[in-house]
Amino acid sequence: MKQLVIKAFGDADQLELADVPAVALEPGQVRVRMHFAGVNPIDAKTRAGLGWGAEAVKDRLPWSPGFELMGSVAEAAPGVTAFQPGDRVFGMVAGGGYSQQLVVAADSLLPVPAGVSDEMAAGLPLAGATAWQGLTDHGGLKAGERVLISAAAGGVGHLAVQLAKSLGAVVVALTSRANHDFLRQLGADEILDYRDPAAMAALAPVDLLFDLVGGTSGESLLSHVKPDGRVITVPTITAPQVIAAAEARGLRAAGMLRRTDNVQLASLIAMVADGRLKVDISRVFELAEGPAAHRQIETGHTRGKVLLRG
Ligand SMILES: NC(=O)c1ccc[n+]([C@@H]2O[C@H](COP(=O)([O-])OP(=O)(O)OC[C@H]3O[C@@H](n4cnc5c(N)ncnc54)[C@H](OP(=O)(O)O)[C@@H]3O)[C@@H](O)[C@H]2O)c1
Structure with a gap:
């Protein structure tokens, strides 16, 4: 073998x-x-x-x-x-x-x-659990809230975009220009090129930042979070740095480590089976x-x- x-x-x-x-x-x-x-x-x-x-x-x-x-x-x-x-x-x-x-x-x-x-x-399994747990268990995302998802075209991000939409959130997705059509097809409401300073400057504040890049990228997105907003930073190595910067701004921030939950995974695969999640x-x-x-x-x-x- x-x-x-x-x-x-x-x-x-x-x-x-x-x-x-x-x-x-x-x-x-x-x-x-x-x-x-x-x-x-x-x-x-x-x-x-x-x-x-x-x-x-x-x-x-x-x-x-x-x-x-x-x-x-x-x-x-x-x-x-x-x-x-x-x-x-x-x-x-x-x-x-x-x-x-x-x-x-x-x-x-x-x-x-x-x-x-x-x-x-x-x-x-891994990306789905991270996306779902990050948005719900940790991020407390509610219908009608604005969520900013960085690395929105990646493994976790493209599932997070669809799951956040299924929760009734307004999804702001960050990705390079090559992936804009991809994210539009997945249902993102606003799609921004993170390398375009003018587009980033025009971004209206969000209730939840779901940071999938971490480090200085995560820090640079904190200014787009509402004063009473929340930050979930997913890359574990840079989480302390992003959390400290968020807390210095008075934001509630946390890292996360995905856990195995087969009841949750069964719900996610059911969404795949009936076409609600790709x-x-x-x-x-x-x-x-x-x-x-x-x-x-x-x-x-x-x-x-x-x-x-x-
Ligand atoms: N804590 C946990 O339990 C947990 C669980 C899963 C994953 N993670 C971590 O979370 C991170 C994301 O995981 P993943 O599987 O989604 O990674 P991935 O699939 O490798 O992410 C790739 C995506 O990142 C985007 N990207 C790169 N630089 C960016 C930037 N500066 N701003 C916005 N988007 C950018 C790229 O978009 P473009 O090509 O358009 O630039 C690409 O689509 C990784 O660090 C991973 O280790 C942690």
Whole structure:
């Protein structure tokens, strides 16, 4: 069984395809043959040795990235009744998604509804959870409020635009000019090029800033938040910097760490199934092309989601 691993932190070329022995199933587990695995910035940051992700895995290298996958059940442990071999499943995993096969607890997975593509199911869990939890649990977004979403065309952002619209918010989306049509089709109300100072200066204040870029970009957007507004800054490494700058302006600000919630994920995939939520897949790489997939995500200019094919 092939798995992409790193033996040391470093650049994208640290990712290598290793032969890994298949492990036996324990009670309650299933073996999933991966069809597609999502590639997220956290995978590349952890591979590079940055942030909480690297701190968590530094003592257990080699490590295989990948926190979300979609595949088919190859084998179920005796007593597992939720899934049969051949069933299409998806969900969040604790790393190792970049593997041809992965053994996981059956109750950590959800079925892929008929009519939902393998690719959309693979790209939904991590970005979908982050978008939903950021806007609702952390951001408290209400119908009629104005929300400013930076990196609106990216993995989290393009889902956040659609989810904020579904909540009845007025969505102001920031992206480069090349992605304006893309965001218009997803329902954004106002679309601004963040590199256009005149457009940014004309932006009316917002109730909630959903900052998906962080750092100096996040700081530069604080002047567009109403005096009683809120800020949720999502990139964890720069969160303290953005929160401190927001609080210095008297704004309520917080960071976040997405959590796994399969009740929430079931609601999100139901939205995909009935056409209310679209997961845009801009690039698919073969598993052996892991380094190229990481270089793509590290451009910081990916539209929608990037996947690896098993
Ligand atoms: N805390 C958590 O639990 C959590 C969970 C998920 C993600 N994250 C973090 O959240 C961030 C976003 O994740 P993601 O998966 O959405 O990333 P992504 O898909 O790589 O985001 C790419 C997007 O960023 C846009 N962008 C780049 N610079 C920008 C700027 N200065 N202003 C506005 N947009 C800009 C690009 O748009 P253009 O090409 O149009 O420039 C591109 O569409 C990452 O830092 C990630 O690590 C944190």
